[in-house]
Amino acid sequence: MTGVTLTAIRKTYGTRTVLADINMQLDQGELLCLLGPSGCGKTTLLRILAGFETPDSGQVVINGQDVSSLPPNKRRMGMVFQAYSLFPNLTALQNVRFGPRVRGLGTTSEQTKEAQRLLAMVGLAAHVDKFPHQLSGGQQQRVALARALAVQPDILLLDEPLSALDAKVRVQLRSEIRRIQREIGITTVFVTHDQEEALSISDRVAVMNEGHVLQMAAPAAIYRQPADAFVARFIGAGGVLAGRTSGATVRIGEIALPSDAAAAMPSGTEVEMFLRPEHVSLHDAPEGAPAGSVAAEVVDLTFFGSLSRIKLGLTGAPTGDDAGSGEIWADLSSAAAERFVPGTKVWASWPSGAPRVLAR
Amino acid sequence: MSATLSRSGGPRVGLGNWIIILACGLFFLVPLIVTGIFSLWEGGHSYGVSSYVLLIHSSGFWRSLLLSLQLAIETILLSFVLLVPAMIFVHLKAPKLKPLFEFIATLPFVIPAIALIAGLSTLYTGPNWLIGTPNYLVIPYFFLALPYGYRSIDVGLNTLDVKTLTEAGQSLGAGWGRIIVLILLPNMTAALVGATLLTLTIVMGEFTFASVLLFKTFAVFINDTGQNAVTEAAALSLFSFVLTWIAMLGVIVAGKRQRTRIGAR
Ligand SMILES: Nc1ncnc2c1ncn2[C@@H]1O[C@H](COP(=O)(O)OP(=O)(O)OP(=O)(O)O)[C@@H](O)[C@H]1O
Ligand SMILES: [Mg+2]
Numbered sequence: 113m114t115g116v117t118l119t120a121i122r123k124t125y126g127t128r129t130v131l132a133d134i135n136m137q138l139d140q141g142e143l144l145c146l147l148g149p150s151g152c153g154k155t156t157l158l159r160i161l162a163g164f165e166t167p168d169s170g171q172v173v174i175n176g177q178d179v180s181s182l183p184p185n186k187r188r189m190g191m192v193f194q195a196y197s198l199f200p201n202l203t204a205l206q207n208v209r210f211g212p213r214v215r216g217l218g219t220t221s222e223q224t225k226e227a228q229r230l231l232a233m234v235g236l237a238a239h240v241d242k243f244p245h246q247l248s249g250g251q252q253q254r255v256a257l258a259r260a261l262a263v264q265p266d267i268l269l270l271d272e273p274l275s276a277l278d279a280k281v282r283v284q285l286r287s288e289i290r291r292i293q294r295e296i297g298i299t300t301v302f303v304t305h306d307q308e309e310a311l312s313i314s315d316r317v318a319v320m321n322e323g324h325v326l327q328m329a330a331p332a333a334i335y336r337q338p339a340d341a342f343v344a345r346f347i348g349a350g351g352v353l354a355g356r357t358s359g360a361t362v363r364i365g366e367i368a369l370p371s372d373a374a375a376a377m378p379s380g381t382e383v384e385m386f387l388r389p390e391h392v393s394l395h396d397a398p399e400g401a402p403a404g405s406v407a408a409e410v411v412d413l414t415f416f417g418s419l420s421r422i423k424l425g426l427t428g429a430p431t432g433d434d435a436g437s438g439e440i441w442a443d444l445s446s447a448a449a450e451r452f453v454p455g456t457k458v459w460a461s462w463p464s465g466a467p468r469v470l471a472r
Numbered sequence: 473m474s475a476t477l478s479r480s481g482g483p484r485v486g487l488g489n490w491i492i493i494l495a496c497g498l499f500f501l502v503p504l505i506v507t508g509i510f511s512l513w514e515g516g517h518s519y520g521v522s523s524y525v526l527l528i529h530s531s532g533f534w535r536s537l538l539l540s541l542q543l544a545i546e547t548i549l550l551s552f553v554l555l556v557p558a559m560i561f562v563h564l565k566a567p568k569l570k571p572l573f574e575f576i577a578t579l580p581f582v583i584p585a586i587a588l589i590a591g592l593s594t595l596y597t598g599p600n601w602l603i604g605t606p607n608y609l610v611i612p613y614f615f616l617a618l619p620y621g622y623r624s625i626d627v628g629l630n631t632l633d634v635k636t637l638t639e640a641g642q643s644l645g646a647g648w649g650r651i652i653v654l655i656l657l658p659n660m661t662a663a664l665v666g667a668t669l670l671t672l673t674i675v676m677g678e679f680t681f682a683s684v685l686l687f688k689t690f691a692v693f694i695n696d697t698g699q700n701a702v703t704e705a706a707a708l709s710l711f712s713f714v715l716t717w718i719a720m721l722g723v724i725v726a727g728k729r730q731r732t733r734i735g736a737r
Pocket of ligand 1: 130150151156
């Protein structure tokens with residue numbers, strides 16, 4: 113039992129390289145999210161795993177068996193699709209029974225019992241005899257999940273299974289998918305372009321862009337130590353500042369921004385500095401502020417309910433294409449943020465270990 | 473329920489519209505009623521069902537009716553066996569070929585029957601069980617029914633997300649045969665019933681091919697009867713008309729039932 117290994121997967125459509133040399137290894141029972149912007153190749157990679165697409169080169173090995181040349185119906189996969197995919201002529205129970213039935217797993221009554229058990233597990237014990245059109249979108253996707261699990265697959269593949277659902281159902285269903293996945297211990301690949309979804313349910317996240325996997329790591333590592341500028345920009349929110357290292361600071365013109373990470377690089381390296389909004393504190397006057405605080409002016413304030421996000425422009429920062437966003441963001445509780453109306457002059461500080469600094 | 477809805481809340485039908493509906497109704501019904509009365513005429517002032525009784529007891533009636541039904545069933549089977557897999561394939565793997573298929577499917581409309589017969593008799597010189605028996609007619613009938621069969625099945629496929637359903641089936645372990653039989657066909661029953669009944673009415677009413685090729689189908693029998701027994705011909709016309717309308721009604725009912733299932737989301 114070694115899970116899934118992808119080796120040197122390449123896929124092109126015409127002259128367009130959709131997947132360029134993908135290598136990854138999934139452990140047994142792990143939930144991996146493929147996360148990335150639209151068109152980066154997530155679905156294509158999942159479909160290669162499922163057998164619906166053939167890679168130009170490379171290998172798919174599942175539990176030690178090379179399945180690269182097996183058609184989809186011979187692989188042991190469960191798949192949940194983005195579009196509603198239940199068979200309209202069959203009830204929920206018959207849909208779930210379909211896989212065991214065509215694969216000849218067990219007797220009819222065993223199949224029925226198993227289907228009932230799975231439907232109960234996804235919370236639909238009361239709806240077994242309903243047809244798909246009598247179920248809500250969320251319920252249909254639950255049935256689809258039960259149906260995929262009914263064939264006792266080696267791996268479970270989900271392609272944006274929640275994207276057609278409204279926000280509340282989405283959040284509820286994703287944690288249920290995670291609970292069930294843990295309960296069964298099934299190796300799972302979950303495609304999404306919703307980073308919150310990816311970060312909240314995965315063991316590991318693979319961030320993809322333009323056919324490459326840029327970073328594959330635990331959600332916290334992706335968030336705290338993005339491997340490159342794309343991941344840093346794509347995951348979470350925050351200010352991006354372009355400058356040069358100088359000792360334990362990043363300098364933008366005359367302004368020195370404290371950063372431990374800069375000290376580890378040769379002075380004068382061109383870098384981008386990423387600063388998460390939760391790390392930034394604001395002070396009214398330089399007197400109360402910690403050493404190294406920088407002068408800034410409130411540009412904008414966005415209310416998010418319990419939190420508010422304040423955008424700050426650095427006082428005296430150079431402008432131009434090369435300056436990054438030139439902004440710092442700070443998240444404050446809405447009560448504390450109230451007095452920072454746009455135009456207010458403030459001093460901003462952060463722990464010097466907080467910024468992520470990457471060479472440009 | 474829908475009846476009460478339209479009575480209370482539906483659009484009101486104005487007097488002008490009623491007149492038009494009435495006029496159309498008369499236009500349709502008067503010939504039928506007159507034909508009906510004529511079919512009951514027994515000469516002089518006497519009316520009765522003797523022409524119907526005569527028909528039922530004539531062996532030509534049953535033989536030709538059964539022959540036409542048999543040909544209809546064969547045509548339907550041939551249409552399904554050829555069209556369904558081909559159209560699913562085009563739908564999934566070669567959607568770019570669709571315009572070509574549509575063009576081919578409309579050709580029977582523009583090629584005259586006589587030209588088809590001439591073409592067929594030079595092309596098919598094959599085994600005797602085919603060209604020596606009425607089964608031969610199934611070939612031209614297939615082409616005659618092609619535009620209708622194609623249209624119906626195309627509509628049926630378009631109402632389904634064929635790609636997702638197929639892939640779902642494959643991921644659950646089903647091969648092509650089971651995907652078509654267990655998933656796709658049951659969800660296009662309206663389309664299939666439509667194709668079946670349209671083909672049935674076409675084959676039941678087709679005269680030219682059968683007549684030229686000298687096979688005694690139902691339409692040929694009606695025509696022959698009309699030559700010497702006019703009241704029976706009227707009874708026959710009425711009978712085949714009713715048959716057609718039952719088939720049409722079947723198409724409508726099947727369409728409605730399916731729509732509540734697939735269209736309700
Ligand atoms: N059958 C195909 N023929 C040609 N190009 C394709 C085909 N399938 C996908 N592509 C292209 O490959 C690229 C990657 O597609 P893919 O569907 O994998 O993206 P994705 O990451 O799933 O995006 P999304 O989030 O929008 O679903 C896209 O640019 C797409 O246009
Ligand atoms: Mg996709």
